[in-house]
Every structure is written in structure tokens, then in C-alpha cells.
Amino acid sequence: MSVNARFFASLKERVGHGSVSVDVAEAACVRDVWYAVTGEGPGEEVLVAINKEYADFDAAVVDGDEVAFFPPITGG
């Protein structure tokens, strides 16, 4: 199945792109999506969202999901 992985702020620069389509196995979780793109562990605090709702690295993903990775928030 395929999901759309998105990266923001410093993670976009680290990974090298803001959005990429990723093929992962059935029953994959967010962690699998991260590894499929980066090939390494997060190594720092990384927040996760699935379809614009907060999630965690162990959350399951399904075909067509938008899985976003971003650093701690610094707005306001």
C-alpha cells in the first residue's frame, strides 16, 4: 500500500523533501513510514500526525494516509 509522507520545518531540510509517496507493507505503522524514507531512527524529538490528527510512531497507517513528521512547535 502507499501513503503520502510529509515533512516540515527542520525535518524537511534534513530529509531533503517536503512530500514523498512511500510504499509500505500491509499492517505498517508510522515508524515503518519514517524508516522507509530516512533509513535511520528519528534521533531527536519528532512529532507525528496522520491525516492532520496527532498520532505516535506506533500508530497503524492505511492506504492513502497522509503521514506528517515535524519538530516541536514554536508558534505564537
Added chain:
Amino acid sequence: MHIEIRHQAFNPWHELEAYTRSASHRNQAGACATFVGSMRDFNEGDTVRTMHLEHYPGMTEKQLGVIVDEVSKENGLLDVLVLHRVGDINPGEEIVLVGCWSSHRKAAFDSCRLIMEALKSKAPFWKKEKLLDRERWVSRNTPG
């Protein structure tokens, strides 16, 4: 309730006046508390020339909506206005405006603080500062 991401500079006082004039709660609101956050020209001991504010279109608005809904219900607010800048920002320009209207002052005061603190930890925005000699992502918000 009105939540908006702005790509251009705004005058918070003009925004508040215009919003208040058009508000249907005008005769019920005994209190309005506001917070305006602006860009400083210094951070962590360095001069900051400009800043770029990135957001996650769709999720940022969604999370702001969740925050405002929760605080409004908890404190019985009449109305809330949230404006937040994104893009390139210069020192002295406003970054965020939060306005809370309620029948009495406690709910407005408390809610304004609650919304701001939740915004700073749950609404996806990221600041990148341009210093005199380099750029850097802001890694953490100031404590308050």
C-alpha cells in the same frame, strides 16, 4: 468564532475594532480580553533580522479550531478571534492576535491565556530566524 492564517502583516487594533463592530454578541459581552504577540529583534542573546514562519496548511487551522472549541465550551465564551501570521516577518510586526469575549471578565482573561498556551504547544507553526551571520530554526518556545 473566527480563525485565520494571514500571509500579510495586519494591524491587530484595526482587526479588533472591525470584528467587534460586526459581532452579533455586542450587547451580551461584558468583557473582552486580548493578547497580541509581536516579533522581537533579539532571541537567545542574538540579533534577529527577520523571521520565517512555516505552518501545516489544514492541520494548523484544524488544531486551532479544536483548541478554541475546548476553551470556549469550558469557559462559556461568547466569541473568539484568532489571527496568526505565516511567511516572512520583520521585527515589530504582529505574529498573533487572540481575542476572547464573555459576559464577565474572568472567563475572558482565563481563556485568552489558555488559548495562547495551547496554541504554542499544539498548533503546528515553526519559526526560522535570520541572524546577522546565519539562519536557525527555533527549537523551543520561551516558557511564558
